[in-house]
Amino acid sequence: MSLFQNIVIIVILIAGAGFLSLTEIALAGARKVKLKILAESGDERAQKVLDLQENSADFFAASQIGLNAVAILGGILGEGAFRPYFLEFVSRFYQGPWAESIGFALSFTLVTSLFILFADLMPKRLAMIAPEKIAVSVINPIQVFIVACKPLAWFINAIANLLFRLFKVNTTREDNITFDDISAVMDAGAQAGVLQKQEHHFIENVFELEERNVPSSMTTRENVVFFTLKESEASIRQKLAEYPYSKFLVCNDDIDSVIGYVDAKDILVRILNNQSLLQLNENTIRNVLTIPDTLTLSELLDRFRSTKEKFAVVINEYALVVGVITLSDIMITVMGDWVTPIEADQQIIKRDNNSWLIEGSTPIEDLMHALAIDEMPDTDNYETLAGFMMYKLRKIPRPADAVIFGGYKFEVVDVDHFKIDQLLVTRLLESPEAPIEEKSE
Template identity: 25%
Template sequence: MSLGMLFGILAAMLILSAFFSGSETALMTLNRYRLKHLVKLNHSGATKAQQLLQRPERLLGLILLCNNFVNNFASSIATVIAIKLYADEESSVAIAAGILTIVMLICSEVTPKTLAAIKPEPLAFPAAWIYTPLLKILYPIVWFVNLFVNLLLRVVGVDVKKNRHDALNKDELKSIISDAESLMPTRYQKMLMGILELESATVEDIMTPRNEIIGIDLESPIEDIISQIKTSPHTRLPVYKTSIDRIIGFIHLRKILVLINQEDFDKHTIISCLDKPSFIPESTPVHNQMHRFKHEKIRIGLVVDEYGDVQGLVTLDDLLQEIVGELITDDVAVRAQNDGSYLVDANITIRELNRVAQWSLPTEGPKTLNGLIIEFMETIPETGTGIRLHGYPLEIIKRDENSVKLVKFLPIK
């Protein structure tokens, strides 16, 4: 065989080696979710690629079988060329092996694999058409090789069938959403994050605390009740006797304001307009409560603990806020300062503070910033006290006898 023909065969082997190496990388680095999207659009190459990737051990066995064959054949051809060119057989073979190694590394390994990793689809989809019939032809050999491969994997505790999945967990999905800044506005990112958090959030995390509940005490004078109704910023108010634990119902101001100017308006009129109170266990998941509000056509409920004592109040707006963020844009619970610090109302919930400031304060324990500070300090700190709360430096600005009211978060250096 002439040297020209030998060099031609060697070049063909190098090209085939580059194809097998590049296509292996291209198929393995395909975005599985884009691939599924293309399959739904009836992309023929994507369909073939997905079918091959359903059994990746077979595909890898086929590619490596072919690649090793052409590499070994290329080495044999290089040896023959070296013998023909040089009389000293031993040194010529060593030189040929060294040159071939460098050429194959550059032309058949690094270059095609780098290109395939950057743009996998132009190589992966055509290659899928080639590998599909090739797999059928060489299936007995591939099956025999994979038999021993699977046995070896089982020896080290790996079951190929059980570990074949493409499902994303919640944290991975969060990372994808966080990286999608160029594809969607920030507000939509926050909404999607809020939806993902619904699974772990309970009504206790988002409720209005007991001490902040505004309601109507039927033991108060009727004049005070009328004044409260006329000036209330809320459309629904709980009605109770002496204590919120003795609630008798909720009143909708739209109903009562029509009757409030009548001469016979009294407490009995208020009682006649009450809606039945709804009680929610504090451990109820947020997404479950949303379904309950929808099914029972209610918008407000009282959160109770295991003893039946009222711990707070939750509304449909609170649940929606967990998804879309603050419904009122002029909220002053977190105020940015010119020096990069933040003045924060200590009654804010940890979840809301994390969402507004993009922080990661722990949410497993206390629900409010005040509770988190008191738990951390094991006392109610004095005004002017500076601490580093889970990595975030802050200063106590205002407090009263039993709680922290206002803190200043300092810029993190």
């Protein structure tokens, strides 16, 4: 054959190999989520791609048959077509015994470079740009090619499956989507500008409902406002005026003897109707949902949905009340400052770029968000910043006691009856990755 005919055949072989490389990467890299969206919108080709991904052994066998056959044939033709011309070129400068080898090496290098560039590198990089779009476009011709290679592909797959079983290799693809996968997609969306910073924060908080326990969002025991059965009318009126709550616990003598709760709306109706408030009775007291403090916020949402309640009392393993929680508390956890009442005290106050005043009752998850800390040590042993300090110091902290962790210094500022009210958190600029230390001054 003439040089022109050889070049035409080599170009055809390179195009065929490039098509197979393009198809191989596109079908392997096409994401199932996007393909399912296309299939649900009526694109039958997307469903074919999904089916091929589920049973890809025949495709990969056919693809490798085609790629290797084309590469071998291209090498044979290229070497025969170009070697005489390279040999003639080399002979102008060198007539020794290595002239044949040099001509062969140059022709081999040329053909190999053409195949690497146009049949391997460029098609694969193109396929990675839009794998779903390309996979859908090539699925019909590639299915014809698979059928053509079916007999040889079946034989090769049989040998491969035998070897996999012999070495006990599991070839089932794991397609379960984990939280880490979703988090990575959200991070990529935030970096690309598809998700706004606040939206990204909302989605992260929703997933944290599975990990955060009820105590991280509840109103703690010492802050619970409740009525007793013997509460005077003046006291009830004063508490209604002083605390802007919609629901109040009703207890017998103390907070651990809970009877139920009253809705502020019911009491206000009695006031408007000039009815007496001297006795809280069954007409106003409602049954209260009681939950253990070990529930996650996600589990509590399920309880609220099944019981149609929006208010619950949280008790510990000793049947002591540790706090109360409402549906609004969970929404505040998810939405953050967007739904936090303006008049509510801020738990985290930023003084400047490197220091914060933080309440000891601040949930450890909120602290990690505010300080951009990825991980806290042994988080199963505490739920708040105060708990973290007690856990690290191994004692009841006093003012000026400090813990250094993750490039931050946590210093106790105020303690009230053994309760850590406030801490000063300072970023250590000289050693942002400082090891954990504790000190008591």
